[in-house]
Amino acid sequence: MQMAYNKKLKFKKDEIVASEIAKALSHPARVAIIKFLARQKSCFCNNIVEQLPLAQSTVSQHLKELKNAGLIIGLIDGPRVCYCIDKENWKKAKLIFGGLFSLKLNSQKDKCCYAKTT
Amino acid sequence: MQMAYNKKLKFKKDEIVASEIAKALSHPARVAIIKFLARQKSCFCNNIVEQLPLAQSTVSQHLKELKNAGLIIGLIDGPRVCYCIDKENWKKAKLIFGGLFSLKLNSQKDKCCYAKTT
DNA sequence: GTCAATAATCGTATATTTGCGATATAGAAT
DNA sequence: ATTCTATATCGCAAATATACGATTATTGAC
Numbered sequence: 001m002q003m004a005y006n007k008k009l010k011f012k013k014d015e016i017v018a019s020e021i022a023k024a025l026s027h028p029a030r031v032a033i034i035k036f037l038a039r040q041k042s043c044f045c046n047n048i049v050e051q052l053p054l055a056q057s058t059v060s061q062h063l064k065e066l067k068n069a070g071l072i073i074g075l076i077d078g079p080r081v082c083y084c085i086d087k088e089n090w091k092k093a094k095l096i097f098g099g100l101f102s103l104k105l106n107s108q109k110d111k112c113c114y115a116k117t118t
Numbered sequence: 119m120q121m122a123y124n125k126k127l128k129f130k131k132d133e134i135v136a137s138e139i140a141k142a143l144s145h146p147a148r149v150a151i152i153k154f155l156a157r158q159k160s161c162f163c164n165n166i167v168e169q170l171p172l173a174q175s176t177v178s179q180h181l182k183e184l185k186n187a188g189l190i191i192g193l194i195d196g197p198r199v200c201y202c203i204d205k206e207n208w209k210k211a212k213l214i215f216g217g218l219f220s221l222k223l224n225s226q227k228d229k230c231c232y233a234k235t236t
Numbered sequence: 237g238t239c240a241a242t243a244a245t246c247g248t249a250t251a252t253t254t255g256c257g258a259t260a261t262a263g264a265a266t
Numbered sequence: 267a268t269t270c271t272a273t274a275t276c277g278c279a280a281a282t283a284t285a286c287g288a289t290t291a292t293t294g295a296c
Contacts, residue, residue, distance in 0.1 A: 011146035
């Protein structure tokens, strides 16, 4: 799971962490899974598969990615697996993204962005 | 820029929009660029290149992706290009992600997630 | 005009992601 | 034990992403 040429390690920790959460949410299926898990009480794997226009094996892969990113937890319940959002990590992710989107934007009128668009 | 086998279109609009913003932020270089632009008054392209451990052509590609996602704007200023955050769209992105991370999580104790971890 | 500087694009190599069918695994039911 | 169900993993193909050097296009300075 390494980035091409391993450039990832040259970035700051917080930038890497934020990008990893973003990557976990960078596919509509994974966004859909998160939304589904948030509102469902029952969250067996097969319920998730039913919700998505993808094959079971593909959904399983997306679940694995969300699990690796720490956003969800999978728990064995008899022959099935029950998935749910990892509330602890979800809270952390919320804080990280909240921080990113709350960056105070400097007014740049006096320096640039006053010419024609590319 | 199509998803494999074009499955993207089978998802809901809001899920696609959220995933596209997430994808734009799914690389540490692009997170770093956003953070840099937020705090800088001068935001010429070469300033951004200096900040990153990547070649000019690679940075240019990352800028293009952020531009395509609508998160930044590039404006010609003489021989240079000045980049800045698209405040309007940034606000929208903030709302979309805010909405996602503010999903009320149902308590799932009574239905699942009480067994051993996978 | 020529030259230098800036940034985008092209071409290419490599890595990663996405997707599916087939198979494997594990537990439940019989 | 056999069978069924649920899910993960494997193997493969196609699509995308990442990265760089080389080239191109544009502008400004001379």
